[in-house]
Amino acid sequence: MTLKIKQKIPLKIKKIGINGEGVGNFKGTTVFVTGALKGEDVYAEITSLAPNFATAKVLKLNKKSPHRVVPMCEIYKQCGGCQIMHLAYPQQLLFKQDLLRQALKKFRPEGFETYEVRKTIGMKNPEHYRAKLQFQTRFLGEKVRAGLFAENSHRLVEIKNCLAQDETTQAIITEITELLTFHRIPIYNERKFDGIRTVMVRRAHQTGQVQIIFISSERVELTRTIASLTEKFPEIKTVALNINRKNTSEIYSNTSETEILWGERAILEGVLDYTFELSPRAFYQLNPEQTNTLYTEAVKAMDARLDDDLIDAYSGTGTIGRAFLGKVRSIRGMDVIPESIDDARVNVPGGIYEVGTAESLIPQWVADGFKATALIVDPPRTGLDDKLLDTIVATKPAKMVYVSCNVSTLARDLVKLAQVYDVKYIQSVDMFPHTARTEAVVKLVRK
Template identity: 55%
Template sequence: MINLKIGQKIPLNIERMGINGEGIASYHGRLVFVPYALPTEQILAEITENARNFSRAKLVTITKKSKFRVKPADEVYHELSSSHIMHLAYPQQLEFKHDLVRQALEKYKPAGWKNYELRPTIGMENPLHYRNKLQYQIRRLNSGAVIAGLYKENSHHLVNLENCLVQEEMTQKIVNRVCELIEKYHLPVDDERKTRGIRTVMVRRSQKTGEVQMIFVSSARIILDGQLWPEPYEEPTKRERMGFVKFDKILSELTSEFTDIVTVAANFHPKKTSEIYGEQTQILFDEKETITEGVLDYEFELSPRAFYQLNPTQANVLYAEAVRALNPKKEDRVIDAYCGVGTIGFAVAKKVKSVHGMDITPEAIADAKENAKRLGFKNCHYETGRAEKIIPAWVKSGHRASALLVDPPRTGLDVALLETIAKVQPEKMVYVSCNVSTLAKDLIVLAQFYRVDYIQSVDMFPHTARTEAVVKLTRKK
């Protein structure tokens, strides 16, 4: 196999796209991965990294373009990550995401994978302004200007996002105003070295009602109406005293200017970690402590830190597909693992005997219980905790499910939960996945005792190399 040097420029013919959206070529038998390159393109690339069996390169020039290459509508967002694919025409993005599922199955090879029915990816009519929630980092530049945005991939460079075309427009408008008000009132901004202050702002808007909730994450303590929060256990240091965030004026202006804001919370996060939130959260403004969102034919409440899909338009599609795959019957007892605020479970609650859900986030379970009560679902039961511990306890108490819904994080199913599923084996199962690689890996276990009826991919994140998938599984006889 040929040896390539860092900085060496080589001509490549791009053959296909990889799981991260990069173009893949073979150069004298060696695989080369090139972000932003498309199949059928002829390019000049510069080697940036050599691993044992492959190399990475950056795109220098395109000598022959793909007929599906387009100019990114939002070049700033597009360049944030090498896995963004806004340079690929949207119909071909959907084809690529269908192929993502196939690639993942081919890599992990769960039993019978070649015979799985892979349905075409369901896309969006308008794949812009779809994200109903933003979590932007806040920074003060040397000039004194305050910006909000996201870090560029594999760097600590914050990219200012003033008009992100995948972000819901009102949330973008609000965070832009936040930056102006931080400047106006000289509020401290965390700089990760000597100054404590505001570090992150979360804004989420309900597609159903237009209601907005916000969280200010701060490494400094908050002062509102003359009260200090959190109260220090000891006399604050000089650094802390200089870093207090006085919220009265910014809060007053924001809620007056944007009347759809119903909840503003503060989160205290003084530790230098990659976690977005700290352990303590306080409501600063609560016309309502939750926002009302809707999916399919019902509505539910969301607390500021409760999880919900970032793309509410496609959430309707995703949940409809999950219900269709489950094919609920009146006698079904459903377990909704990773239930969040109860959204998927509520979609079948009217059609089944019972729904039992669990989640590790107490705020989400509190919302789920309140939502079930408000919707009049007396057949729904929710507990805080891990599925691998709660499900065996339910089985021991006499509750044995006939159907299982799982919607895990990107890490996939916990090993202990897979072992629990193997023991309990409900008659039917629906797996909602946000990571096709961990899905395929989990299917190695699940396919031992479940038949994979089909996999339906849904484009929840247009212009990225990510897709969601709904898997219908039926217990083998």
């Protein structure tokens, strides 16, 4: 590699990469350029070097893409939460379809060239779609501020009007910062390591009910703060506290239960034609509107029968499993978060839900005489555990639906799954407008 740090180069951008950056080639070296778009000619400065690639920033746009737009957010560049807001929304949907193709080409599961990758299903109004926020708190300039860390740093970017965030949750977090300042509540500091470090606010799309978790490195007195907050926002139904004393990037402590300080154990949310309970720590999709689309596609892909026995792996609160109630003979599921399983047992009447991992429970169920004919998985961004993949290949349920939030780990997992399943199609769903992420529903049928 002949490139050097701070070297200035002309570059033609050939595509948009999986993190939303422009990708070009300079004398045989791949260069990733933040903020550049496919089809643009840029004059760029090299910012870092690696053995097989370089990164750069745009100094000048010599030729602009016709699909470039001015980002609506005033802190777009500082925040980094949205990577492609400078790309017109219809083109974002095409890019997310291409994301899947890029990942498949990289990992090359059997027959990937002929997979049907369907057009991304987008939103009519792709703003204010996030129903849950997790903002860091810091005491800066004599005031508590909340927001996100700038990319690759612990420098807080205060967020007062996020265009991706539900407007009610944004208003509540803004009020929380005012109350924490007024009541002099201890705020986490990386040197002193004490006080509130993160606040989670979630609003149910269907009912409007709100729950809050304060994550703190020590127990704090929040009685007056909660009283003022709930008086101003009567839609708040739950306020909880999670103590996390670890000096790590993990948001929650998994060693202590989340304590309800005020209100109900859970809020009510709805999707498709049913409602369900959500406790504060339980996982649920960030974009409730598109969750209806996602679950509709998952049900369609499964093509369930009344004699099917379904496993709902990575079940969370059982929201996907609930969609199959009355469509299959039996439902079993699992999750590692006990509170989620408590919710699932309420949300899926007649279902069997247990705390544990899929890779440990499924073999146990098989040994006990239960064998699934249908399997749905909705794993975290890390994808399926290797042991679970081996278990799936060994037990071979007749049909499977893979719901993925990470195109790379999906394509990686399909390498093994394609040994025993035909990939009928992949349906992309835009759960995260203006970001370089997409959700996908994959229909698999045993060979």
